[in-house]
Amino acid sequence: MSRSAVIAVAIFLCAHLILLIGVSTPEKFVFDEVHYVPAARQMLEPSRPRPVLNPMHPPLAKELIALSIAAFGDNALGWRYPATLFGALAIVAVYLGGLALFSAQAPAIAAALIAFLNQMLFVQSRIAMLDVFALAFGLLASAAFMHGFRQRRPHRLFALAGVLFGLAAACKWSGLFPLGVCIVIVATIRLMQAWRTTFADARPDDWYRPDLWPEFRAQHFALCFALLPAAAYLATFVPLYGLSPADLIEAQRRIFADNTTTAIAGHTYMSSWPSWPFLARPVWFLFDKTAEDRIAAVVFLGNPLVLWPALLALAVCLRDFIVARRWDAFLILAFYFGPYLAWALLPRTLGFIYYYLPSATAASFALVHALRWGNLPRWLLWAYVAVAAIGFAAMLPISAAFVGTSMQTFNRLMLFQGWI
Numbered sequence: 071m072s073r074s075a076v077i078a079v080a081i082f083l084c085a086h087l088i089l090l091i092g093v094s095t096p097e098k099f100v101f102d103e104v105h106y107v108p109a110a111r112q113m114l115e116p117s118r119p120r121p122v123l124n125p126m127h128p129p130l131a132k133e134l135i136a137l138s139i140a141a142f143g144d145n146a147l148g149w150r151y152p153a154t155l156f157g158a159l160a161i162v163a164v165y166l167g168g169l170a171l172f173s174a175q176a177p178a179i180a181a182a183l184i185a186f187l188n189q190m191l192f193v194q195s196r197i198a199m200l201d202v203f204a205l206a207f208g209l210l211a212s213a214a215f216m217h218g219f220r221q222r223r224p225h226r227l228f229a230l231a232g233v234l235f236g237l238a239a240a241c242k243w244s245g246l247f248p249l250g251v252c253i254v255i256v257a258t259i260r261l262m263q264a265w266r267t268t269f270a271d272a273r274p275d276d277w278y279r280p281d282l283w284p285e286f287r288a289q290h291f292a293l294c295f296a297l298l299p300a301a302a303y304l305a306t307f308v309p310l311y312g313l314s315p316a317d318l319i320e321a322q323r324r325i326f327a328d329n330t331t332t333a334i335a336g337h338t339y340m341s342s343w344p345s346w347p348f349l350a351r352p353v354w355f356l357f358d359k360t361a362e363d364r365i366a367a368v369v370f371l372g373n374p375l376v377l378w379p380a381l382l383a384l385a386v387c388l389r390d391f392i393v394a395r396r397w398d399a400f401l402i403l404a405f406y407f408g409p410y411l412a413w414a415l416l417p418r419t420l421g422f423i424y425y426y427l428p429s430a431t432a433a434s435f436a437l438v439h440a441l442r443w444g445n446l447p448r449w450l451l452w453a454y455v456a457v458a459a460i461g462f463a464a465m466l467p468i469s470a471a472f473v474g475t476s477m478q479t480f481n482r483l484m485l486f487q488g489w490i
Contacts (some may be wrong), residue, residue, distance in 0.1 A: 074169060078162050081182055086158035089195050092472025093154055094146035096366065100471075101355040103198045107149050110135035110198075113310065122310070125321065126328035130240035130306040131203035149198040156206040157195020161186050163209030164434055170216035171398045177438045180451050184434040187458040189373040189465050190427050196470070197355060197368075201427055204245040207238035208428060212405050215252050219401065224283055228252075228294040235295075236302030243329055244409070248428065251408035253295050255401075259283075260291075269395065277391065277400035330417055337420060343413040346426035347381060349374060351488050353422050356471055365480060366471040370424050371489065375461030379454075380433035383440035390439070402439060406432040 099107060109124035113136040124132065134152045142148035164185040168178030185191055194202045211234035218224030218231070231252065238245025259278055268280055304318065311317040341351035352371035360366050384406060390399035410429035413421060441451040467475030468483060484490050 073175070077175065077179065078165060081165050081179075082158045082162045085161040085186060086154060089154035089157050089192070090151075092470055093150050093196050095470075095472035096356065096358065097146045100197055100368065101199070101353070103149060106132055106135060106200060107139075107198050110139060110149075111144065114140055118310070125324045127200055127242055128240045128303070128306060128325065129310050130237060131200040131242065133306065133309060134203060135198055150196060153195050153197060153199070153202050156203050157191060160191060160195070160202060160206040160209050160431065163206060163213050164431065166213035167209065167216050168435065168438065170213060170219070171401065171435055172438065172442070176448075177442060177451065180455055181434045181438045183455050184376060184437055184458055185431050187373060187455070187462040188376045188430060188434065189371065189462055189469055190424070190430050192462070193355070193368060193370050193469050194424060194427060199424075200242045201244075201424055204238045204241040205428055205431065207234050207241065208245050208248045208409075209431065211235040211238060212248050212252075212432075216401055220397065222283070223285060225286065225290055225294070228286070228290070229298055232294040232296075232298035233302045236299035237306070239299065240303045240306040243325060244412075244425065244428075247409040247412040248405060249295065249299060250412065251404050254408070255404060256286075256291060256295065273395065275397055276395045277397040278395070337422075339422060340420055341423055342421055343410070343425070346410070346423050346429075347377065349377060349423070349489075350486075351423060353424060358471075360474060363476050363478070364474055365477060366474050367468045367480065368471050369465075369468045369489075370422075371465070372423070372426075372430055373458060373461040373465060374485075376437070376458050377430055377433065380430075380437055383436040384433065386440040386443055387436050390443075399439060402432065402435045405429075406436060 105124050109122075110132045112119055112123050113129070113133060131152075134156075135149060138152045139148040142151055161182050165178050165182040168181035169175070172178055172181075191202070191205075194205070211231040214227045214231040214234065218227030221227065232249075235245065235249035235252070239249065259282055262278055263280055263282070266280070267278070269276060269278070272279070307318055307321060311321060339351065339353040345351060349372050352369050354367070354369050356366060356368040358366045384403070387399040387402050390396045391403055406429050409432075410426065413425055437454070438451065441454055442448075462469075465483065467473050467479055
């Protein structure tokens, strides 16, 4: 087994074990578990009931939760175990993407650590919601695309990415956003090649080259980024709907209608997409008083010591893309801004900061890129990882319900009124 594979397995096992600690607390539904767990339970019934619960999202993540309930029981561990599994896979995917971008073990490991310490991924990996499943498949697909991007024959890696993107979309339609990013990237490069575009001072690190993927034809593009994703996506509906074309089409119509409507009522913790990078409005998944001065709380906010500096790191990436035309900066920006700005195009007005999770995770790459910039000392990256760990530890009492905290600590952590 290669060194990279050993490290990937070690990252998975460590992340998975950490995410499992106290995951069954509380033993009641938390936030949107009230929607997804009953839908998963319904899938275990011997005959297909009508109406289907939670038809507004594809079935794969709920099918995985259902399998876990069947294996571990209809309890908090059974509901949440798959999220811990896929949260650990998401961390591994960040590591694999870091290997593609930085071609070295240390920065790849640092990117995975920063993603874990971001708080967003930690919290979403301990609740029976759909987002972490779409995230894990999407990150694995993005890592495959990144590894294929510089290869002369990327066919197999792009095909793998296509299948994984299809599975991401089968968890939640927002999994289509990074697939759209890849389609735009490949189409743009092919268009520039058709126009015979060249850079007068061409460099090996250019994001565009006239000789990129010489044997990747239109039929390969259609297979990797349309047919394979569609096949993987539709296959996940078969256990629920069978092979009935009418039922499959109706399921897609319902998902589209429910996810594009503007007639959704407001929510206490709703926020708009421009505010997400600034952490203006978190989502409180849980806030229970457990004693006179003790609370059990879970907030989806994000580590300010990670996500606020990430905005400066993105500016460094933008500089390197524009001035130096670097391919790694280009891909980091694409996989950050693509899934984020896609929300600006949707007509629905109801939004939450956890929609920012894929971009916030991709911001880990930007931070590593910026901290390795120029002649900066290499120890600076690890010093920053330590700073991120301090921020994560400070937020742990309001990130994991089993830890608990006092009202005094809660008030100290609430830096802004909008966080309450």
